[in-house]
Amino acid sequence: MPVITLYLNELEKLVGERKEKIIEKLPMLGCDIERIEEDHIDVEFFPNRPDLYSVEGVARALRGFLGIEKGYKNYEVKRSNWKIFVDKSVSYVRPRILGCVAKNVRMSDELIRSLMEVQEDLHWTIGRNRRRMAIGIHDLSKVNFPLTYKAVDESFSFIPLDFDKVMSVAEILKEHPKGKLYSFILEGKDRFPMIIDAKGEAISFPPIINAEKTRVTENSRDLFIDVTGFDSSVDRALNIVACMLKDRGAEIESLEIIYPERVEISPDLSAREMEIDRKEIFELLGFEMSEDEIKDALERMRYGCSIGEKIKVMIPPYRADIMHPWDIIEDIAIGYGYEKIKPEYPRTLTVGATHPWNDLRDAVKEIMIGLGFIEVITFTLTNEKVMYEMMRRRGNAWIDYVPLMHPLTIDHTIVRTSILPKLLELLSQNKHHEMPQKIFEVGDVVVGCKNKLSLAACITHAKANFSEVRSYVQAVMREMNLKWKAIDSDDETFIAGRRADIVVEDKKVGVFGEVHPEVLEAFELSLPVVAFEITLSEIFDCGELL
Numbered sequence: 001m002p003v004i005t006l007y008l009n010e011l012e013k014l015v016g017e018r019k020e021k022i023i024e025k026l027p028m029l030g031c032d033i034e035r036i037e038e039d040h041i042d043v044e045f046f047p048n049r050p051d052l053y054s055v056e057g058v059a060r061a062l063r064g065f066l067g068i069e070k071g072y073k074n075y076e077v078k079r080s081n082w083k084i085f086v087d088k089s090v091s092y093v094r095p096r097i098l099g100c101v102a103k104n105v106r107m108s109d110e111l112i113r114s115l116m117e118v119q120e121d122l123h124w125t126i127g128r129n130r131r132r133m134a135i136g137i138h139d140l141s142k143v144n145f146p147l148t149y150k151a152v153d154e155s156f157s158f159i160p161l162d163f164d165k166v167m168s169v170a171e172i173l174k175e176h177p178k179g180k181l182y183s184f185i186l187e188g189k190d191r192f193p194m195i196i197d198a199k200g201e202a203i204s205f206p207p208i209i210n211a212e213k214t215r216v217t218e219n220s221r222d223l224f225i226d227v228t229g230f231d232s233s234v235d236r237a238l239n240i241v242a243c244m245l246k247d248r249g250a251e252i253e254s255l256e257i258i259y260p261e262r263v264e265i266s267p268d269l270s271a272r273e274m275e276i277d278r279k280e281i282f283e284l285l286g287f288e289m290s291e292d293e294i295k296d297a298l299e300r301m302r303y304g305c306s307i308g309e310k311i312k313v314m315i316p317p318y319r320a321d322i323m324h325p326w327d328i329i330e331d332i333a334i335g336y337g338y339e340k341i342k343p344e345y346p347r348t349l350t351v352g353a354t355h356p357w358n359d360l361r362d363a364v365k366e367i368m369i370g371l372g373f374i375e376v377i378t379f380t381l382t383n384e385k386v387m388y389e390m391m392r393r394r395g396n397a398w399i400d401y402v403p404l405m406h407p408l409t410i411d412h413t414i415v416r417t418s419i420l421p422k423l424l425e426l427l428s429q430n431k432h433h434e435m436p437q438k439i440f441e442v443g444d445v446v447v448g449c450k451n452k453l454s455l456a457a458c459i460t461h462a463k464a465n466f467s468e469v470r471s472y473v474q475a476v477m478r479e480m481n482l483k484w485k486a487i488d489s490d491d492e493t494f495i496a497g498r499r500a501d502i503v504v505e506d507k508k509v510g511v512f513g514e515v516h517p518e519v520l521e522a523f524e525l526s527l528p529v530v531a532f533e534i535t536l537s538e539i540f541d542c543g544e545l546l
Helices: 008-015 019-029 055-065 109-124 169-175 177-186 233-247 278-285 291-300 325-336 356-370 384-389 420-428 466-479 517-522
Strands: 003-007 031-036 040-045 077-086 096-103 133-139 147-152 192-196 202-205 223-229 251-258 263-266 272-276 304-307 311-315 437-447 450-460 485-488 494-504 507-515 529-535
Touching (some): 003 008, 003 109, 008 019, 019 031, 019 055, 055 233, 096 263, 109 133, 169 177, 272 278, 272 325, 278 325, 291 304, 291 325, 356 466, 384 420, 420 450, 420 529, 450 466, 466 494
Antiparallel strands (some): 031 040, 437 450
């Protein structure tokens, strides 16, 4: 989740409240304060609130929550004659483009920093690491309208940002730091998206890099924003940036986006409307509220509303996360104040006890720590590449693994089916630490839509070998009082002839061996790694984890 640095003097000025009050109330908006320093705080926001990825967005939310400026804020867009022509050649590469012009921007170091940070945070979350959406910010005085958005070949050349020489598209993708970092997005393409001005000069090569000629500096006063991508994520990102600049006092002007088959006016900062049933509010929150309390809660969260038979809610254009009435009802609870909600004892009285699943987990942890391993905890979300391709394994959706319906990043698209790939990822990130390294994790995996409890461990050092990992498997099985045997394995994660399946009562429950060199190369590991993984819930009757 994004961690945003908020400078306290700037936040005090934008909110109009003392920093002590801000620090006290900020967590009630749904965030965690990671650390508090003398001049700034680091705050972690959930990915569902990208409008809070800037100091401007946080200040806007706090002004409402603290009652300083409540209700819906109208974001006016001045109609203008700026035009972008979209060539049909780009439709198969990166088809969607929107944008706006921001006039009379009071540029400063703080605003430049805020723009850069929100740009990258939106790239990571809404943009799925720039794959679905990317933002370009330019000095308007250096842009010659009308613009053309088209596809070019790899020989097309311009001076990219932070360079002082002309480079072709092919050279940028191979030599420029941003080109090397994001070239995977355009892999396999023979045509590349480019925004070209009226003089035939490139101003942006999305989603890779802008041109040096449109660099934004402290002397910039008017900005041109372009957002390219594939779907509605383009609209959401543009609205967030446009509203952020409007909150800084800029005048927002529209663009005419002329596609081959249609014309769009961008940005659309009008409100969306949604109706909510009062009965649904009371049922979901568990208590009743008066009309005035509902209205006040909504206005503190910067909504507009009119209350009749049903509640009509005006949703601000920067709220990309509102997809269902329940999203608004959650905001009603936040605006009302969690501290005002009276806790109640459960109506059903029960005697608490630990789940057998957790009892087994604790016992296995004790064994592994006693054998000299260090416990780690990794994410349960991962992706197909890490879980299967890099491990030389194969898997099918819903049969072997559970895909996410709406993943927030390309790195987290499925629920893990094995812990071992996550341990290899962790080893690759800790190569700078001294050897040997012995790590383990005992936790949940989901295989075939069913929860299982798994233990995995890795050892890496210059002389790690099959005999070593077998001795540790033997020790673990002995400590768990289990009779087992090792038989030849066909798991391609490990080296043939140096791998074995773990069998208990004629049932395969795990695997161990020396990790294959191709797997080590995929995870950028240079030293040998030996590992094992045991599915504990296949051995012990520890109940279902629902």
